[in-house]
Amino acid sequence: xxxxxxxxxxxxxPARVTVVSAxxxxxxTVLLRSWLGQPGVDGRAAWVPAGRGEREAQRFxxxxxxxxxxxxxxxxxxxxxxxxxxxxxxxxxxxxxxxxAPLDNRLWLVIDDVHELGPEALRQLELLVLRAPxxxxxxxxxxxxxxxxxxxxxLEGQLAEIRAGDLKFTPAEAGELLxxxxxxxxxxxxxxxxxxxxxxAAGLRLAALSLAGHPDPERLAAEFSxxxxxxxxxxxxxxxxxQPEEVRRLLLRTSxxxxxxxxxxxxxxxxDGGERVLQDLERANAFVVSLDAERxxxxxxxxxxDLLRLELRRAAPGEVAGLHRAxxxxxxERGFSEEAIRHAQAARDWDLAARLLVGHWxxxxxxxxxxxxxxxxxxxxxxxxxxxxELAAVAAADELAQGSLExxxxxxxxxxxxxxxxxxxxxxxxxxxxxVVRLLVAxxxxxxxxxxxxxxxxxxxxxxxxxxxxxxxxxxxxxxxVSLGTTEVWAGRFAEVERHLDQGVALADRIGRPFLVFTGxxxxxxxxxxRSFPRAVELGxxxxxxxERHGWTEEPAAGIVYVLLGAxxxxxxxxxxxxxxxxxxxxxxxxxADPAGAMAVHYVRGLLExxxxxxxxxxxxxxxxxxxxxxxxAPDLVVPRARALLVLALVRRGETARAxxxxxxxxxxxxEHGEIRIATATLRLAKDDPLAAxxxxxxxxxxxxxxxxxxxxxxxxxxxxxxxxxALGDPAAAWRAMERALDLAEPDGTFSxxxxxxxxxxxxxxxxxxTAHAALVAQIRDxxxxxxxxxxxxxxxLLEALSDSEIRVLRYLPTNLSTPEIARELSVSANTVKTxxxxxxxxxxxxxxxxxxxxxxxxxxxxxxx
Numbered sequence: 001x002x003x004x005x006x007x008x009x010x011x012x013x014p015a016r017v018t019v020v021s022a023x024x025x026x027x028x029t030v031l032l033r034s035w036l037g038q039p040g041v042d043g044r045a046a047w048v049p050a051g052r053g054e055r056e057a058q059r060f061x062x063x064x065x066x067x068x069x070x071x072x073x074x075x076x077x078x079x080x081x082x083x084x085x086x087x088x089x090x091x092x093x094x095x096x097x098x099x100x101a102p103l104d105n106r107l108w109l110v111i112d113d114v115h116e117l118g119p120e121a122l123r124q125l126e127l128l129v130l131r132a133p134x135x136x137x138x139x140x141x142x143x144x145x146x147x148x149x150x151x152x153x154x155l156e157g158q159l160a161e162i163r164a165g166d167l168k169f170t171p172a173e174a175g176e177l178l179x180x181x182x183x184x185x186x187x188x189x190x191x192x193x194x195x196x197x198x199x200x201a202a203g204l205r206l207a208a209l210s211l212a213g214h215p216d217p218e219r220l221a222a223e224f225s226x227x228x229x230x231x232x233x234x235x236x237x238x239x240x241x242x243q244p245e246e247v248r249r250l251l252l253r254t255s256x257x258x259x260x261x262x263x264x265x266x267x268x269x270x271x272d273g274g275e276r277v278l279q280d281l282e283r284a285n286a287f288v289v290s291l292d293a294e295r296x297x298x299x300x301x302x303x304x305x306d307l308l309r310l311e312l313r314r315a316a317p318g319e320v321a322g323l324h325r326a327x328x329x330x331x332x333e334r335g336f337s338e339e340a341i342r343h344a345q346a347a348r349d350w351d352l353a354a355r356l357l358v359g360h361w362x363x364x365x366x367x368x369x370x371x372x373x374x375x376x377x378x379x380x381x382x383x384x385x386x387x388x389x390e391l392a393a394v395a396a397a398d399e400l401a402q403g404s405l406e407x408x409x410x411x412x413x414x415x416x417x418x419x420x421x422x423x424x425x426x427x428x429x430x431x432x433x434x435x436v437v438r439l440l441v442a443x444x445x446x447x448x449x450x451x452x453x454x455x456x457x458x459x460x461x462x463x464x465x466x467x468x469x470x471x472x473x474x475x476x477x478x479x480x481x482v483s484l485g486t487t488e489v490w491a492g493r494f495a496e497v498e499r500h501l502d503q504g505v506a507l508a509d510r511i512g513r514p515f516l517v518f519t520g521x522x523x524x525x526x527x528x529x530x531r532s533f534p535r536a537v538e539l540g541x542x543x544x545x546x547x548e549r550h551g552w553t554e555e556p557a558a559g560i561v562y563v564l565l566g567a568x569x570x571x572x573x574x575x576x577x578x579x580x581x582x583x584x585x586x587x588x589x590x591x592x593a594d595p596a597g598a599m600a601v602h603y604v605r606g607l608l609e610x611x612x613x614x615x616x617x618x619x620x621x622x623x624x625x626x627x628x629x630x631x632x633x634a635p636d637l638v639v640p641r642a643r644a645l646l647v648l649a650l651v652r653r654g655e656t657a658r659a660x661x662x663x664x665x666x667x668x669x670x671x672e673h674g675e676i677r678i679a680t681a682t683l684r685l686a687k688d689d690p691l692a693a694x695x696x697x698x699x700x701x702x703x704x705x706x707x708x709x710x711x712x713x714x715x716x717x718x719x720x721x722x723x724x725x726x727a728l729g730d731p732a733a734a735w736r737a738m739e740r741a742l743d744l745a746e747p748d749g750t751f752s753x754x755x756x757x758x759x760x761x762x763x764x765x766x767x768x769x770x771t772a773h774a775a776l777v778a779q780i781r782d783x784x785x786x787x788x789x790x791x792x793x794x795x796x797x798l799l800e801a802l803s804d805s806e807i808r809v810l811r812y813l814p815t816n817l818s819t820p821e822i823a824r825e826l827s828v829s830a831n832t833v834k835t836x837x838x839x840x841x842x843x844x845x846x847x848x849x850x851x852x853x854x855x856x857x858x859x860x861x862x863x864x865x866x
């Protein structure tokens with residue numbers, strides 16, 4: 001026995017009537033019998049099981065009277081009754097009401113299997129329930145809802161209900177049940193068994209019986225299903241064999257479906273009224289579950305579905321493929337592409353499955369369903385993708401999504417070579433598919449010219465009158481704009497980036513393609529980071545919000561947002577917080593799948609380690625970034641900056657000769673890049689040549705040297721200029737340069753440039769002049785002196801959103817209330833408050849109440865301190 005104390009408490013509650021309604025094997029009878037043995041109930045409850053097919057009302061009411069007489073409360077009240085041919089059941093009920101009228105102590109009448117009673121007995125039971133004395137309580141157990149006029153009691157608050165969902169075993173209870181049979185399973189195996197049985201008590205009990213003493217219980221548990229002999233026999237006897245022939249036929253023929261509605265039932269059976277039958281089965285708790293509020297879509301309990309499919313294969317094996325094929329066409333015609341393809345594969349109609357996948361792939365990709373495409377491709381026979389040019393193009397896109405650029409290009413080559421063999425009727429669609437895949441490959445290679453060419457060709461193809469999928473033009477135009485914009489980011493073509501991404505996001509939003517909106521926002525946030533950290537973070541938060549809502553947190557575009565947030569935090573001098581986001585980016589973006597993204601991850605890792613002062617790790621990261629960059633067509637955005645910071649790291653290590661070698665190894669055009677000039681100035685200052693440093697910086701500061709529009713690097717340039725002018729004995733020029741650096745740093749809280757090239761004495765002297773940034777200067781001095789940490793960045797998002805309950809607890813943390821006092825204020829338990837506080841520490845990355853309050857206030861979750 002597994003004690004279920006919460007359910008036992010509900011049985012003895014204040015309601016006059018408690019109904020326990022659940023399918024066969026849900027544990028209703030075991031629950032009732034265990035409750036009957038509880039202190040305070042034993043001897044005060046009459047147990048009456050209705051016999052199977054109970055139709056004789058007289059015999060039933062004689063049983064009720066006998067059961068009541070055996071209780072302590074009914075023994076002296078209820079008269080003995082003997083069955084006789086002329087005994088009237090209605091008269092028996094009236095006699096019971098008269099006998100029980102004086103009842104002044106609590107007495108329960110428990111009737112099991114009420115669904116077995118005939119119509120007359122049910123009407124008599126309703127009369128007894130409605131007219132019974134107040135101290136007589138009823139517990140009624142049935143396999144389906146009862147027609148007893150109980151709605152009146154529900155309105156009066158006198159009806160308690162325990163349903164199938166309440167009786168489901170939790171994973172912990174399932175483990176306890178197995179343990180009683182001497183079965184111990186590893187946690188993953190137990191979880192899989194619980195999911196398979198859906199917490200169904202009889203299924204778990206039958207599993208325990210099967211597993212006990214088995215030489216390989218883990219394997220058996222993994223394979224346990226509704227087709228297991230013990231389960232199949234139970235479900236056949238208790239559920240399927242009880243159904244009328246037309247219902248049985250519907251159940252068997254629709255068992256090939258993961259979900260079913262009335263129209264599908266009619267299609268597969270040829271009979272009307274399928275929706276009504278399904279609704280009746282659900283009401284009868286016949287292992288049928290509704291999937292929507294309107295009760296139009298249904299599914300079968302997993303183990304029941306296993307049994308049905310087993311019976312279908314036994315009774316009509318030749319019909320299974322045809323049922324799947326009909327379902328495939330029905331789902332395809334209504335836009336349910338994944339289900340259509342799976343049914344075509346189940347029918348082993350590989351040509352139909354391939355045509356469906358090829359035709360629906362653009363929509364699946366645009367909806368962010370690449371993982372589903374991967375599963376669908378795995379459902380084809382080995383070698384199918386290589387032998388079919390159109391399927392090869394889909395396989396190329398899949399390899400791209402799964403992380404193998406080289407494999408994607410191999411499949412793309414197969415698709416291009418086989419394109420001539422595609423039938424004329426499908427050739428336009430095949431060319432369009434190839435164009436999309438080429439565009440995606442160009443985007444991953446950061447090849448702007450190829451991406452622009454493919455985007456142009458794609459636009460021309462979508463406007464062709466013979467396009468196989470009408471209405472796809474706007475979708476693919478949005479894809480082309482977003483893909484082109486993301487590719488242009490790496491080339492530093494920021495004017496084009498903004499134009500293409502803005503247009504692509506707006507179009508994607510208008511046509512209802514949230515995955516493209518998410519992708520565009522992610523890259524727009526990267527573009528915006530060169531102008532305003534708060535605005536970039538705002539766009540990044542929007543992208544992450546979409547990703548969390550739709551399950552796209554592992555997509556490359558999400559990885560780009562993680563890179564952005566890691567970079568922002570690092571430039572703001574907050575490496576501990578940046579580390580979490582950089583780790584996320586490293587898990588999401590891999591060089592094999594997304595070399596451009598991986599290059600950016602290595603760069604941000606190098607920047608983070610540079611700010612931390614870990615020079616060895618810094619050098620390794622920047623060199624890794626450059627190695628990945630060699631695989632790209634246009635790596636201009638990140639490579640110059642990574643090289644510049646590499647030089648800075650070498651200078652800080654005192655390796656000025658190696659720094660000179662790095663600069664000498666660059667071409668003339670590369671050395672003229674703004675970031676490289678900044679690195680050169682760092683090296684010249686280290687070699688005590690401030691004049692050469694100012695010469696290197698001049699084109700950067702007057703805007704003539706090419707530099708990506710990054711405030712952080714410009715701040716560093718002005719800090720270096722201030723240091724050089726100070727060394728040259730020009731305090732006015734040094735003051736102007738430092739003030740300009742502070743002008744740029746103030747809006748975004750960009751602290752790291754002052755840490756990368758510390759100018760402690762210069763900052764101290766600057767504080768004594770007429771600076772417009774006195775508070776910022778004081779903060780920089782404290783940080784450089786080790787007296788304080790960088791102040792919190794208000795604009796950055798949390799690792800995970802706070803729940804409403806967590807926010808309510810958070811608002812009490814600045815008070816002096818203890819945990820129990822907060823619990824009383826919120827009307828919850830102290831343990832609940834402790835749990836929420838632990839979650840707050842995790843989500844806010846803090847280690848105590850005071851730090852949590854400070855962090856929450858810093859990011860705007862609490863009112864600022866006045």
